[in-house]
Amino acid sequence: MLGNFFKKPKDDMGGRIPRGQTLTTRFPVLTYGPTQHYAPEEVVVRISGLAEAHTFTWADLMALPQTTLTYDIHCVTHWSKLDTTWTGVRVTDLMAQVKLKPEATHVMQHSVGGYTTNLSLDDFMRPENLLAHSFGGEALDAEHGGPLRLVVPHLYFWKSAKWLTELEFMSADRAGFWEKNGYHMRGDPFAEQRYDDD
Ligand SMILES: Nc1nc2c(c(=O)[nH]1)N[C@H]1C(S)=C(S)[C@@H](COP(=O)(O)O)O[C@H]1N2
């Protein structure tokens, strides 16, 4: 059954498939806990911690430049999906509106429902990272994090919080939900940084 969807790549597609990954054409859902359901008008992204406090509403986010990007995603549960197309606000465009304190070095993503995941600012402030509201040109399904999720394609997909509601800036790294449960603090798929001892 799974064999219909998960293909062992014949090669690494020119370096696009990290070791230990299998290609899928489906879009698996991976959520710890329930799917969150709420309307776009209810979306807020709060800026907290080592930055000037600020709240972006849905209207604020829609007024920022909208960017569509296509790239590959890699889940630590061993699936990769090529050429996924997302639309949203670039993290760098959002951050142009945020006044960070100089001590800030890391950020914790917080989700509706309590999921958290941490990033260094270097990993966060990349031009390909999106606060995404659409997938393949359609509004992002709730199960995939709609109305709004982060997409950080260069790291394992657990680093991309669904139902994003807060960005907390920090002066040191701190473990989020899966990182406290043994996952790697960074999660580079090409270095196979799956667990904290990898
Ligand atoms: N809020 C929230 N975000 C989350 C998760 C979660 O459980 N809750 N799971 C993470 C994990 S482990 C993965 S692999 C991806 C899965 O995204 P998908 O369900 O759209 O494939 O979301 C990440 N973001």
Ligand SMILES: [Mo]
């Ligand atoms: Mo995952």
